[in-house]
Amino acid sequence: MRTQVLIIGGGPSGLLLSQLLDKKGIDTLVLERKTRDYVLSRIRAGILEQGFVQLMREAGVSSRMDKECFVHDGTVIASGEEQFRIDFTEHTGTPVVVYGQTELTRDLYDAREAAGGKIIFEVEGVEIHDARTDKPYVTFSKDGVEQRIDADYIAGCDGFHGVSRQSIPLDVRREYEKIYPFGWLGILSETPPVHHELIYSASERGFSLCSMRNDNLSRYYIQCSLSDSPSDWSDQLFWDELKRRMPSAYADKLVTGPSIEKSIAPLRSFVTEPMRWGRLFLCGDAAHIVPPTGAKGLNTAASDIHYLYHGLVDAILEGDNEGLDRYSEKALARIWKAERFSWWMTSLLHRFPDQNDFDLKMQGAELTFLQSNREAQSAMAQNYVGLPY
Ligand code: FAS
Numbered sequence: 001m002r003t004q005v006l007i008i009g010g011g012p013s014g015l016l017l018s019q020l021l022d023k024k025g026i027d028t029l030v031l032e033r034k035t036r037d038y039v040l041s042r043i044r045a046g047i048l049e050q051g052f053v054q055l056m057r058e059a060g061v062s063s064r065m066d067k068e069c070f071v072h073d074g075t076v077i078a079s080g081e082e083q084f085r086i087d088f089t090e091h092t093g094t095p096v097v098v099y100g101q102t103e104l105t106r107d108l109y110d111a112r113e114a115a116g117g118k119i120i121f122e123v124e125g126v127e128i129h130d131a132r133t134d135k136p137y138v139t140f141s142k143d144g145v146e147q148r149i150d151a152d153y154i155a156g157c158d159g160f161h162g163v164s165r166q167s168i169p170l171d172v173r174r175e176y177e178k179i180y181p182f183g184w185l186g187i188l189s190e191t192p193p194v195h196h197e198l199i200y201s202a203s204e205r206g207f208s209l210c211s212m213r214n215d216n217l218s219r220y221y222i223q224c225s226l227s228d229s230p231s232d233w234s235d236q237l238f239w240d241e242l243k244r245r246m247p248s249a250y251a252d253k254l255v256t257g258p259s260i261e262k263s264i265a266p267l268r269s270f271v272t273e274p275m276r277w278g279r280l281f282l283c284g285d286a287a288h289i290v291p292p293t294g295a296k297g298l299n300t301a302a303s304d305i306h307y308l309y310h311g312l313v314d315a316i317l318e319g320d321n322e323g324l325d326r327y328s329e330k331a332l333a334r335i336w337k338a339e340r341f342s343w344w345m346t347s348l349l350h351r352f353p354d355q356n357d358f359d360l361k362m363q364g365a366e367l368t369f370l371q372s373n374r375e376a377q378s379a380m381a382q383n384y385v386g387l388p389y
């Protein structure tokens with residue numbers, strides 16, 4: 001088999017790239033380790049920057065999102081009983097969109113199927129060969145049969161635990177990592193959101209976040225210990241702890257109900273450089289991870305896809321390689337700004353086990369400065385709605 005662009009990974013990065021290239025008449029093939037249902041069972045991101053929304057529109061996959069999404073002009077930041085609002089639209093002219101990653105991935109799968117896109121599920125043992133030549137190829141097995149696909153380019157969209165990043169030699173890769181000493185316990189409940197916008201709360205008991213997916217599907221998170229497991233947290237224990245970590249004005253009107261999903265995500269900051277190795281290009285979580293506090297994970301995958309999509313179109317249709325030659329440099333420039341913002345939001349709102357009284361005073365002063373300074377709020381808003389591509 002042969003294709004122009006082989007995409008490893010059928011998550012949002014791989015599917016969006018495949019759909020965008022297909023609309024330009026460029027042949028792609030997606031290799032996915034799991035089943036479609038498994039991919040869609042993972043509950044992840046919820047906030048989209050306008051850049052992501054524009055890419056979904058350009059890909060012709062935005063009609064359900066445009067109909068069903070929420071548009072948020074701001075967010076609440078709370079500390080104990082104190083709370084204030086950051087107005088994104090006032091500071092930047094741009095809102096954010098609330099539309100679950102699960103739904104946009106479903107829309108992308110439906111679009112690929114409608115377009116006759118080639119996706120091979122449940123592949124095993126994917127290996128990348130000759131990435132440094134102009135004839136790269138991939139081998140893998142499917143239903144026990146060894147297969148090979150030759151390509152002009154390979155996009156590694158296979159997430160943090162994928163094979164693509166590992167295919168770049170260790171003496172070429174430079175990796176940067178910070179592991180946070182806590183996780184996020186998240187639940188999904190068929191209950192009305194406690195507030196019409198998100199509420200990021202810092203409390204002496206730890207961080208919490210109130211988010212949503214629609215008028216009757218809420219997403220809540222609390223900071224938890226890395227030694228916790230979801231089974232340690234009954235629904236009642238979760239609801240009681242969440243209420244302790246938000247202003248009582250919201251806790252008193254929180255509608256609780258049975259969790260329909262409960263999981264713990266570890267928090268890390270991670271970047272690998274470079275994001276290109278010959279004709280292999282890394283995108284999204286395959287190249288970088290952020291703590292979800294700044295809602296940047298999925299949105300940095302989008303800017304990678306933007307740069308790679310335009311680079312591949314210019315190279316394949318015009319013979320102009322500048323976009324591909326500058327891909328890693330341009331993608332990393334924006335990624336590091338998102339890493340900084342995600343680290344800053346996480347440091348601002350979480351309790352760290354090794355914090356001393358001075359550290360707590362610094363955290364409190366940072367929050368008070370953000371609450372009282374218009375320029376600080378403008379800087380936070382610019383980062384949250386998404387810095388330019
Ligand atoms: P993904 O990991 O989504 O997709 C990679 C795909 O490649 C997967 O389907 C995988 O099965 C496949 N794959 C892996 N290895 C393969 C191989 N060898 N061969 C073939 N296929 C292979 N971001 C936010 O903004 N907010 C959040 O709240 C948030 N919560 C998260 C919670 C968790 C538990 C995780 C892990 C991430 C979370 N993220 C969040 C970040 C998340 O949304 C990612 O940024 C987003 O999924 C990135 O998409 P992809 O780059 O497509 O990677």
Ligand code: PHB
Binds near residue numbers: 211
């Ligand atoms: C979510 O709705 O899942 C969500 C929202 C904002 C974040 C992280 C997760 O910062």
